Amino acid sequence: MQALGKNRTPRRARGEMKNKIILLVEDNPDDELLTLRALKKNGVLNEVVVAHDGVEALDYLFASGPHSGRDAGLMPQLILLDLKLPRVDGLEVLKRLRSDERTRLLPVVILTSSKEQQDMLDGYGLGANSYVRKPVNFEQFVRAVEQLKLYWLVLNEAPPGGV
Amino acid sequence: MMKPGLAALGRGRRLLGEQLGRTAVAYAVLVVALLLTGIAYLYVNHDVEQRERARFEESTQATKRAVDRRMDTYIDATLDGRGLFAASEHVTREEWSSYVAGSELERRYPGIQAIAYAERVPLDKKGSFVERVRREGLSSYDLRPAGARYEYFPLTYVAPSDKANRPLLGYDFYADRVSRDAMEQARDTGLPRASGKVDLGKAGLSKQSGFLVYTPVYRHGAPDETTDERRQALQGFIVSVFRTDKLLGGIFRGEPGPRVDFEIFDGAEFTRANLLHDDDGVLHAGDASYDPRFEDMSTLEVAGRIWSLYFSTPPSFEPGWRSNLPLFVLFGGLAISLMLFGITWVLSNNRIHAERVGLELEAANEELENANRDLEETNRELEGANRELEAFSYSVSHDLRAPLRSIEGFSQILLEDYAEHLDDEGRGYLGRVRAASRRMALLIDDLLDLSRVTRTEMRRRSVDLSALARDISEELRKSQPERKVDFEIEADLVAEGDARLLRVALWNLLENAWKFTEKVPDPRIEFASTLREGRRVYRVTDNGAGFDQAYADKLFGAFQRLHSPEEFEGTGIGLATVARIVHRHGGEVWARGRVGEGAAFFFTLGR
Numbered sequence: 001m002q003a004l005g006k007n008r009t010p011r012r013a014r015g016e017m018k019n020k021i022i023l024l025v026e027d028n029p030d031d032e033l034l035t036l037r038a039l040k041k042n043g044v045l046n047e048v049v050v051a052h053d054g055v056e057a058l059d060y061l062f063a064s065g066p067h068s069g070r071d072a073g074l075m076p077q078l079i080l081l082d083l084k085l086p087r088v089d090g091l092e093v094l095k096r097l098r099s100d101e102r103t104r105l106l107p108v109v110i111l112t113s114s115k116e117q118q119d120m121l122d123g124y125g126l127g128a129n130s131y132v133r134k135p136v137n138f139e140q141f142v143r144a145v146e147q148l149k150l151y152w153l154v155l156n157e158a159p160p161g162g163v
Numbered sequence: 164m165m166k167p168g169l170a171a172l173g174r175g176r177r178l179l180g181e182q183l184g185r186t187a188v189a190y191a192v193l194v195v196a197l198l199l200t201g202i203a204y205l206y207v208n209h210d211v212e213q214r215e216r217a218r219f220e221e222s223t224q225a226t227k228r229a230v231d232r233r234m235d236t237y238i239d240a241t242l243d244g245r246g247l248f249a250a251s252e253h254v255t256r257e258e259w260s261s262y263v264a265g266s267e268l269e270r271r272y273p274g275i276q277a278i279a280y281a282e283r284v285p286l287d288k289k290g291s292f293v294e295r296v297r298r299e300g301l302s303s304y305d306l307r308p309a310g311a312r313y314e315y316f317p318l319t320y321v322a323p324s325d326k327a328n329r330p331l332l333g334y335d336f337y338a339d340r341v342s343r344d345a346m347e348q349a350r351d352t353g354l355p356r357a358s359g360k361v362d363l364g365k366a367g368l369s370k371q372s373g374f375l376v377y378t379p380v381y382r383h384g385a386p387d388e389t390t391d392e393r394r395q396a397l398q399g400f401i402v403s404v405f406r407t408d409k410l411l412g413g414i415f416r417g418e419p420g421p422r423v424d425f426e427i428f429d430g431a432e433f434t435r436a437n438l439l440h441d442d443d444g445v446l447h448a449g450d451a452s453y454d455p456r457f458e459d460m461s462t463l464e465v466a467g468r469i470w471s472l473y474f475s476t477p478p479s480f481e482p483g484w485r486s487n488l489p490l491f492v493l494f495g496g497l498a499i500s501l502m503l504f505g506i507t508w509v510l511s512n513n514r515i516h517a518e519r520v521g522l523e524l525e526a527a528n529e530e531l532e533n534a535n536r537d538l539e540e541t542n543r544e545l546e547g548a549n550r551e552l553e554a555f556s557y558s559v560s561h562d563l564r565a566p567l568r569s570i571e572g573f574s575q576i577l578l579e580d581y582a583e584h585l586d587d588e589g590r591g592y593l594g595r596v597r598a599a600s601r602r603m604a605l606l607i608d609d610l611l612d613l614s615r616v617t618r619t620e621m622r623r624r625s626v627d628l629s630a631l632a633r634d635i636s637e638e639l640r641k642s643q644p645e646r647k648v649d650f651e652i653e654a655d656l657v658a659e660g661d662a663r664l665l666r667v668a669l670w671n672l673l674e675n676a677w678k679f680t681e682k683v684p685d686p687r688i689e690f691a692s693t694l695r696e697g698r699r700v701y702r703v704t705d706n707g708a709g710f711d712q713a714y715a716d717k718l719f720g721a722f723q724r725l726h727s728p729e730e731f732e733g734t735g736i737g738l739a740t741v742a743r744i745v746h747r748h749g750g751e752v753w754a755r756g757r758v759g760e761g762a763a764f765f766f767t768l769g770r
Contacts, residue, residue, distance in 0.1 A: 030568070030572070030573070031565060034569070083561075112561070113568070115608065134564075134568060135568075135604075136564060136568050137571060137601055137604075138568075138572040138574075138575040141568070
C-alpha cells in the first residue's frame, strides 16, 4: 500500500512503517504536539494523521467531505481518540466506528485527561480497545506511549482482512 | 381550598355537633332504660299484687268454707234431736237428757250452750202445762216472760241441765220478736231456722250474745205437707242455744296457711250490734280509718239466715318474698340504667376523643405531606446542583489538567531541547514549574475523589475489609518495593457498605500510615477492630510520625495538613475523604496520636 500524497492531511510523519497510519484525534494543539513528540521519542515512524474534531475524524475514516478523494480501503492501524472534542465528541465517533462494517474492528485507544468512571464505562461499552489517561508528568506520558507502541504496533496482530 | 383557620373552625363546629349527637345517644339510652325499668316495675308490681290478692282470696275462701262447714255440722247436730221425737210419741225429760248427753255437746259442739225442747202450749192449756211440769219435779217451773199470748213455746227440757242452763227452763223465746220470726219460718218450712242475734242475758244466762236455731217437731202421724198442715201439726221446737264466743273459736286449729282477719255479722249490716264473731277482737268493718292491704266481703246462709262476712288482711299477713320483687326490679333497673348510661357516655366520649386524635393526626399528616413536598423540592434542587457539580468536576478533570500537561510537558521539552541555553538556576526554576504542576495534578485528582465520594450512589453489600486492606498493602509495597513495612491485618473483618467507597477510605488511611512511617526504623501498620458497646470499631494504627492530639479535630477537614509538603507529601484531602465516606455509612471517625509515637485512626460503619 502506498502513502497517499494527494491526501491533504494536516500533519504527517513518515518512517519505516509508512504503510501503517496512526489516526490521532485531538483538538488541543499542545496535546497534539506533546503526543507527536512522545511518539517520535519512542521511534514511531508511522504516518500520523491528525483530526482536530469528531467530524474531521469521521470524514477521514469514511473518505467523505474534504477527504472524499481518499482511498477508503486504507484504514489506520491505530486510532488514538480524545473524548472531549468539538462538534462530534469522541464517544460519538467511537459509536459510529463500531456500527460501520468498514471500521468495526479498528483498534481504538482512548487517550484522554478524564478519569471519570462514567467516561471509562462508556468508552469500553462502545467498544474501545484501551483506555489511557494522559498523565501530567511528561516523562510518564512518554512511557505510556511507549507501552502503546509496543503493544498495538509491534505485538498485536491486526484482525484479518481489509485493514 | 379552605384556609387552615377556617377549616379548623369548621371542624370544631362539626366536632361540637357530633359531641352533642353522641352524648344524646347516652341520654337516649338512659331514657329508654328508665322507661323499660318503669314498665318492668309496673308489670312485676301488678303481678305480685295479683298473686297476693289471689293468696288473700284463697284464704278468705278457705275461711268461709271452714265457717260454712262448721255451721253445717252444728245444724246437723240440732236435726238429730228430731229423730228422738220421730221414734216415740212422747219423749220424757230423762230420754232428752240422755240423748243430749250422748251427743257430747261440751266436747264436740262447744258453741252450743244447750239443746232444749220447747213445747207448743196454747193459751188455754198454759195452766195445765205448768202443772204437769211441776209435777215432773220442777216445782218452781214457770213461764217467762209472763203475759198473755196466743201461744207459748216455753223451754220444757233443757240439757245439759246444769246450773248455768237452769234459768233457761220455762223461758219462752216466742215472746222475743227476733226469735219468733225464726220460729215461724221453721214451722212453715219444716227446716231448721236460725234466729238473729239475741241477748242470752235476757233469758237469764250470764251476759253473752248468741242466737238460736229452731227445728220444728210435728205431731206424730199428722200430715205436714203444706204450710197449713205444718202449722196444725206443730208440736214444738228443738231449740239449740248458740253462744257466739265459743262457736268459731279454734276454727283453724291445726290448719296451716295464711290467716285472714274475719268478722261475722248477722244480717246485711256491718254494725257492732250485729257482730257475731270477731276473730281478733277489734272491729274493723265500717271503720273508715282502717286501711288493710286487701279486704273482702261475703255472705253466708246459715239455717235460712244471711250472715255477712268481712275479711281483711291482718298486719301479720305475711308478705311473701315476691312482695319485695317490684322494689328489687325498680332499684335493679335504675342501677342498670345508670350503668348503661355511664357506659354509653364513656364510650361516646372515647369515640369523640378518638375522633379528635384522628383529626390531629390528619393535621399532622398534612404537615408531614407539606414537609415532604418541601423536601422533594429541595431534593430536586439538590439534584440540579449535583448535576452542575458533576459537569463542573468533569471539566475540572478534563480541562484543568490539559494546561497542566502543557506546562509540565513543555518545561520538560525545554529542559531536553534547550538545556544548553539555560544555566543551573534556570533549569532549577523549570524543575520547580514541573513539580508545581505535578502537585496541582494530584490536588485535582484528590479533589475529584472527594467530590465523587459525596456524589456517587451508595451500593451497600457485604464487604471483606480484611481482603481490601491486604490488597492495598500489596499495592503500597509495589509502589515502593525498597521499603520494608510490617502489615498486621485482622482476618475476616466483614462490614456492610459500598465496596468502592470503603476501598477509597481504607486506601487513604493505609496510605497515610505508609507515608508517615517512612522515617521510622521498624515501620509497623495494623488494621484491626474491637467491639465497643455493641458497635464494631475499626482502627488503622502505625508507629510513624504521629501528630499533636490538640489538632486531632483539624485532621478531617479538607486541605488541613499537620505536616509541611516537604516533610511528607500529600494534598490534605485524603482524611476529609475518609470522614465523608464514614459519615455516608452512618459511622464516626476519630484519631489519637502523639508526635513521634504514631497515630491511630478509628472508625465505625453505622449499626
